[in-house]
Structure formats: structure tokens, C-alpha cells
Amino acid sequence: MLLMDKEPGFVPMRERGEPKDGAGKPAGKAPAIADAAETDRIAPETVGDITSKNAVIKVRGGNVHYGDTHALRNISLDVGRNEVVALIGPSGCGKSTFIRCLNRMNDTIESARVTGDFRLDGTDIYARDTDVVLLRARVGMVFQKPNPFPKSIYENVAYGPRIHGLASNRAELDDIVYGSLERAGLVNEVKDRLDEPGTGLSGGQQQRLCIARTIAVNPEVILMDEPCSALDPIATARIEDLIDELSQQYAIAIVTHSMQQAARVSNRTAYFHLGRLVEVGPTDKIFTNPSHKLTEDYVTGRFG
Amino acid sequence: MRLTTLALILTAMALAAFYLGRSRAAAIGGGPGKARLLHSLPKYYGYYTAMWCVLPGLVLLLAWTALSDTVITGRVIEALPDSLRNQPEAQLGLTLNDIRNLAAGQMVDEARRPEFAVAADLYNNLRTASQRLLSGLIIAVSFLGFALAWWRLQPKFRARNHVELAIKAALIAASLVAILTTLGILLSVTFEAIRFFRQVPFDDFLFGLTWSPQMAIRADQVGSSGAFGAVPLFVGTLLISAIALIVAVPIGLMIAIYLSEYARPAVRRVLKPLLEVLAGIPTVVYGYFAALTMAPVIRQWGDSLGLDVASESALGAGLVMGIMIIPFVSSLSDDVINAVPQAMRDGSYALGATRSETIKRVILRAALPGIVGGVLLAASRAIGETMIVVMAAGLSANLTANPLESVTTVTVQIVTLLVGDQEFDSPKTLAAFALGLVLFVVTLILNIIALQVVRRYREQYD
Numbered sequence A: 001m002l003l004m005d006k007e008p009g010f011v012p013m014r015e016r017g018e019p020k021d022g023a024g025k026p027a028g029k030a031p032a033i034a035d036a037a038e039t040d041r042i043a044p045e046t047v048g049d050i051t052s053k054n055a056v057i058k059v060r061g062g063n064v065h066y067g068d069t070h071a072l073r074n075i076s077l078d079v080g081r082n083e084v085v086a087l088i089g090p091s092g093c094g095k096s097t098f099i100r101c102l103n104r105m106n107d108t109i110e111s112a113r114v115t116g117d118f119r120l121d122g123t124d125i126y127a128r129d130t131d132v133v134l135l136r137a138r139v140g141m142v143f144q145k146p147n148p149f150p151k152s153i154y155e156n157v158a159y160g161p162r163i164h165g166l167a168s169n170r171a172e173l174d175d176i177v178y179g180s181l182e183r184a185g186l187v188n189e190v191k192d193r194l195d196e197p198g199t200g201l202s203g204g205q206q207q208r209l210c211i212a213r214t215i216a217v218n219p220e221v222i223l224m225d226e227p228c229s230a231l232d233p234i235a236t237a238r239i240e241d242l243i244d245e246l247s248q249q250y251a252i253a254i255v256t257h258s259m260q261q262a263a264r265v266s267n268r269t270a271y272f273h274l275g276r277l278v279e280v281g282p283t284d285k286i287f288t289n290p291s292h293k294l295t296e297d298y299v300t301g302r303f304g
Numbered sequence B: 001m002r003l004t005t006l007a008l009i010l011t012a013m014a015l016a017a018f019y020l021g022r023s024r025a026a027a028i029g030g031g032p033g034k035a036r037l038l039h040s041l042p043k044y045y046g047y048y049t050a051m052w053c054v055l056p057g058l059v060l061l062l063a064w065t066a067l068s069d070t071v072i073t074g075r076v077i078e079a080l081p082d083s084l085r086n087q088p089e090a091q092l093g094l095t096l097n098d099i100r101n102l103a104a105g106q107m108v109d110e111a112r113r114p115e116f117a118v119a120a121d122l123y124n125n126l127r128t129a130s131q132r133l134l135s136g137l138i139i140a141v142s143f144l145g146f147a148l149a150w151w152r153l154q155p156k157f158r159a160r161n162h163v164e165l166a167i168k169a170a171l172i173a174a175s176l177v178a179i180l181t182t183l184g185i186l187l188s189v190t191f192e193a194i195r196f197f198r199q200v201p202f203d204d205f206l207f208g209l210t211w212s213p214q215m216a217i218r219a220d221q222v223g224s225s226g227a228f229g230a231v232p233l234f235v236g237t238l239l240i241s242a243i244a245l246i247v248a249v250p251i252g253l254m255i256a257i258y259l260s261e262y263a264r265p266a267v268r269r270v271l272k273p274l275l276e277v278l279a280g281i282p283t284v285v286y287g288y289f290a291a292l293t294m295a296p297v298i299r300q301w302g303d304s305l306g307l308d309v310a311s312e313s314a315l316g317a318g319l320v321m322g323i324m325i326i327p328f329v330s331s332l333s334d335d336v337i338n339a340v341p342q343a344m345r346d347g348s349y350a351l352g353a354t355r356s357e358t359i360k361r362v363i364l365r366a367a368l369p370g371i372v373g374g375v376l377l378a379a380s381r382a383i384g385e386t387m388i389v390v391m392a393a394g395l396s397a398n399l400t401a402n403p404l405e406s407v408t409t410v411t412v413q414i415v416t417l418l419v420g421d422q423e424f425d426s427p428k429t430l431a432a433f434a435l436g437l438v439l440f441v442v443t444l445i446l447n448i449i450a451l452q453v454v455r456r457y458r459e460q461y462d
Helices: A036-042 A095-102 A132-138 A153-164 A170-183 A187-193 A203-215 A233-246 A259-265 A283-288 A293-299 B003-028 B042-079 B089-103 B114-152 B159-199 B202-207 B231-262 B265-280 B283-304 B314-339 B342-350 B355-384 B387-392 B410-418 B427-457
Strands: A055-066 A069-080 A084-088 A112-120 A139-142 A221-225 A251-255 A268-273 A276-282
Touching: A036 A276, A036 A293, A055 A095, A055 A251, A069 A095, A069 A251, A069 A276, A084 A095, A084 A259, A095 A112, A095 A221, A095 A251, A132 A139, A139 A203, A139 B342, A153 A170, A153 A203, A153 B355, A170 A187, A170 A203, A187 A203, A203 A221, A203 A233, A203 B342, A233 A251, A233 A259, A259 A283, A268 A283, A268 A293, A276 A283, A276 A293, A283 A293, B003 B042, B003 B114, B042 B089, B042 B114, B042 B159, B089 B114, B159 B202, B159 B427, B202 B427, B231 B265, B231 B314, B231 B355, B231 B410, B265 B314, B283 B314, B283 B387, B314 B355, B314 B387, B342 B355, B355 B410, B355 B427, B387 B410, B410 B427
Parallel strands: A084 A251, A084 A268, A139 A221, A221 A251
Antiparallel strands: A055 A069, A055 A112, A268 A276
16 A cells, blocks of 8 residues: 655645535435444445456555545445446445546645555556646546536537647647537537537536547546536436447446436446445446345435 | 704604504514414514604605705895895805804804894794704604504505515615716716817817916916817826736736635735735825835936936836736736636646646636726726826826826826816816816726626626
8 A cells, every 4th residue: 555645746726615525524314324433344345346357447445534534445446448337325425535536636635635556557546757637638527517618619628639739730629529529419419509608508518518528638537426416317318328328438437326327327336335335246236136234225225 | 953852852753663563563463473464574564663753754854954945045035135135146145155154153244234133143043943843844744654654554564565665765775876976976077078178179189189288367478378188198198007007917917826726825814915905005105105216216227228217207107006006906816716616627627737727728718707807997996096196107298108208197187287276267177177077988988898898708607
């Protein structure tokens, strides 16, 4: 296990609000097991196979502290190529914290301290010489609330390719933008109004724009933090179809509070509880025949 | 009855009306805690009764105060002997002044004349009578109002809606105060400016290239027919404002970016108030800083570079003014940059943008309307600034774009035109109003542009 310092070039800016998950707030309803020590006793080790055949992301013994709060406890999990891993669990269990470790978005939270071995294609994500800029180009992220930039639709998608210098002329950039919009299933809806502001789109379109923006820099992994929680069922269905298509090409880790969604889109499901990864396995098994009592309680709706 | 006594009585009546109204409503509604029969909460019936008790009296008071003096003066004039009454208007005004002074107990030299004393007595008597009548009327009206409210106090009566309507009216009235004041200022300036333009053609003023507002007072004076071409003033104002903005906008923006994106919270807590102190320094102090410290420094620099610098230069005034308006740019920009949602930053960082790319391409873009607003506010502050320019930029109306020469601005000329002895029928004095009108219009246009920019680029965040 390695103790990582933050990269010197990226001094975290001042804290802008608490991390969404973790930070010691208890789960909404009183779960069957309310405190972390009890979880440690009942689920000291992860049940199920944490490995993946074509692992792109490999995490071993990952821990996160927010100040004095131990938000992630000794997590080990792989995410493989062409695989969708769903992360489920009650609020505050560490799902978002976990995926924010994979592209080092936790760096922006001043009090966050990450330890453990996080690897992308074998290279250490938290090594001193890792460039977060390149890392984040390889590990894209889609947020809970659509957050298009205050720019035109075209410029929203072109933003990533521009800052990474992926296109050498306008024609190449056009290709990237159109291609990304097409793969995000948005091109037909917006091709006549690429100059209009991205913020003028509907919520579902905005989220697909954010996905197009993410795939425009051609990442290997896409992290999704409850991407549909702000959307209506129709927009949600479109995003889920899109996740399905994207899984042909990318490794995807998706945090979701909807167990139906996890069941629909994912190959493997990981159940988090109070900072512990309790159980991980094929999605079918987790939902039909979970091994751990905590997982069973959660997926059957007994708490959470 | 004195006005203060009246006010006390009215307050007492209002309080009594409130409690009476409330308790009666509560009684009608079936006692406290069982007010289900009532349309509104009992306290609204109390407010309603108190309102009716006070408001009619207040209206009466205002109307009476506005009208009574005219009526009383009219009666006094009628009572004057013919010799005094048939004076020309200006003389009559003076006489009335004397009478008022005498009535107020001040000794007036001429007013030892018995007619004056009689008139002053009459004036005083009429005033006292008017006051008594007013007090009586107000109290009567208050009782009437109270009785009316009392009579209307039924369970189904919608007291809350009436009270809310009254509050709304009060809010509208408050906002009207600001609007009407602006309108009043605009009208007074406009009328004086029109008088000016009757004597000096509009285009001579707006496009003339010479400014020399000295007028002959006597017909036989030489060499001062006056020239009212305001272009040198406009150019001087623009020059100094431009220098100020060139200083303030980059520095202010960089400060804002540092404070909001890079500075640690502790640093920010110290720096921001310190910067705002800059805005609190009186402009006179800036003025002598510019005149006594900055100007010699600039002249030395100029000498060492072989340039000829006037001792009162646009550059000195502009630089100091720029420093003065830095807080306007930095503080407002810092606020709007902070208001950009964290989601924007996250989105950009998650795409692998560096901090500087995020700031340049996303945050500044999102904060642009607010930044433009701050800059325009700073600009109108610069255009309207007077003291620094009076002290540091000089009075000579040079038509030049050379920042090393002495120039003058619109505001400085307004000050010099209105200081000292004036005649209000001379274009020299009236020119100040024309200049003021120009300033007003320019600032108005700046504000309209600012609003347009803000509206155009405004993004909706929730």
C-alpha cells in the first residue's frame, strides 16, 4: 500500500462544499447496520470475485479519508474493457467517492486523502509523475446534474479536443464533434443548431451532450455518477441505451440509486455499504442470489 | 397642538385600534385558538383597524401641509394695505419674507412699520387656527376611520388581503421615490440645458472644438465672448477614463482570478477587505496623492526619457483614478466568479483541462456578464469622478490625445462653472447644466449597453 501525495502541480483549491458521498453523513433511513465498526465486523472482506478479465482499472486496498472521516475502507475492485460495472448502495456508502478516485477528482477537495493502489492499464494513477491532465483525458466523467459549459453546442463538444490538441485543423475538429454527437445519439436533434448555447437543450439532451463531450477526447474509461437521477424516464431510457452502445468500446463504471437501472445496464454489480465494498459479482447473481446478508437486504428493499 | 403631540396621540390610537380590532376579531371567531370562523388571522383584523385609524389622518396631514401655507399667505396679502399689496411681484415676495420673519420672532429692520406687525399677527393667528383645525380634523378622521373599520369587521371580511394590498402600495411608493427623484433631477437639468441651448446652438456645443466659457459681464469688456465647444472636455474625459480603465481592468481582473481561484481561504479573508479599503479612501486624498506624489514621479520619468510632461497631466490623474476603481472591478468580478457553479469547474477538470484552461475558457466565459457589469460600473465611476481630476489634471481645455499634457474633464468644468459668483441667465452658468445632461445621457447609454450585454450572455444556472 502506498501513501500518495497529491501531485505538486495541482494544489487543491479551496473546498467548495462537501463531497456528495461519504463525509460521515449517515444513510437516510436507519439501515440494518448503522455504524462502520459493525460493518467492519460483518463485512470485513469483499464477497465475490473482484477481478475482471480485461481489467483496465485495478484498485487494491483503496482508502479515502475526508479529514477525520474514513470514507472508503480498503476497497479492491477491477473494471474491465467492454464492461459496465454498476456501483450501488445507500447514500453515503462511498460509491461516488470511489469513482472520483479513478480520475483524481478528489484532488479538488482539500481535506481528501487517498491511499492504496489505483492503476489504469498498469500505471499508478496516484504516482508522483502522473499527469492528472492526461489521466482525466483517459478517464472521462459524467456528472449527476448535466453541466454543459456556457458555450455553443459545438464548442461544448470541441472543448476537450481543443485543450488536448486532438485536431490539427477545423475539418478534423468538425469530424470529432460530429462523430461524438452521433455516438451520443444527439446529432439528429442538434445538427441544425450547433451554434446555439448548450444550456438551451432539455435536461436529457444536456446529459447526452455531456456524454458526447466526454467521448470526444476518446477516453478508455467513462465514469458516470448517477447520470440519470435528474432526468425523466424517457431521457433515462435513451441514456441507458447509450450506455449499452458505449460499452462496446469503453470500460464504464456507473453509480446509480436505481436498482432497475443497475440490473438493466450493467454486467457486474458492486454493493457498497458504509465505506466497505460488501459484495461484487455478475449483476444477475447480485440481484437474484446475493451471497451476503447486507446485499440481500438492500436489493430486496429491506433498507436503504 | 404641536405636531409631536399629534403624532403621539395618533400612535396611541393606532395601538389601541390594533388591540381592539384583534380582540374583537378573536371574540367573533370564537375566542383565542378557535379562530376557524374568521377569514384571516385575528392580527390582520388588528392591522386593518389600525390602518384605517392612521392612514386617512396622514393623508389629510400631507394635503393640509402642502396647501395651508398658500391659503394663509393669500389671506395675509388680501389683508395688506393697498400700497403694499400693489407692489411688483419681486417686492411683494420680499415683503412677505419680512412678515414671515417678523412672525417667527426675528427682528426685521424695516418691519417696525405697523402694517408689518399687523400682518405678522394675522399670519400667526391664521397659522395657529389652521393647526388647531388640522389637529381636530385629524383626530376626528381617525375616529371615523376606526369606526368604519370596526363596522366592517365581520368574520367573512378579508382583512389579510386588504392589509397585504396596503403593504404592496407602500412598497410601490418606496420604489417610486427613487424613480421620481431621478426623473426630477433629469427634468431640472434638462430645463436649464434648454435655456442654455437657446443662447448657444446645440451643434456648436456638441461639436465645437474650443472651450472658453468666459463671458463679458459688461458690454464694453474685451476678448471674452465665450466659446462653448465641449469636444475638448469630452476628449479629456475619455482620455482620463481610458487610462483609468487600462489600469483598473487588467489588475482588477487578475486580482479577482487570484482571489477566487488560487488564494487560500485565509489569504482571501484578509485580502478582500483590504482591497475594499481602496474604494473607501476619500477621492480628495487620491487627488493630492495624484497631484503631489504621482505627478512629480511621472515628470521625472518623462524627463529621463526626454519627454516633455506637463506638471498636471492626464496620465497622472488617470493612473490614480485607475487605482481608485480597481476594487470596483476586482470585488464585483470576484463575486461573479465565485457564483459560477462548481459543476462547471468539475466538468472542465474532468475533461483534463488545466486550471488555467478552466479559468480562461469556462469560468471567465460564464462570469462574463458580471465582469462586464463591474467594468461598466467602474467606467461610469471614472467618467463621473471629479476631485482627482480637479487636483491632478488641470483646468485647461486642451484638445489632445497626448496623455502627457494637461486636459480637463466635463465634471471639472461643471465645478468651475458653478463655483463663485454666478448669474443664472448667463450661458456660462447654464453650460454646467448642458454638460450635466451630457454626462447623464452617456451614463444612461453605458447602463443600457451593460444591461444588453448581461441579458445576451446570461446563462441560467439553478
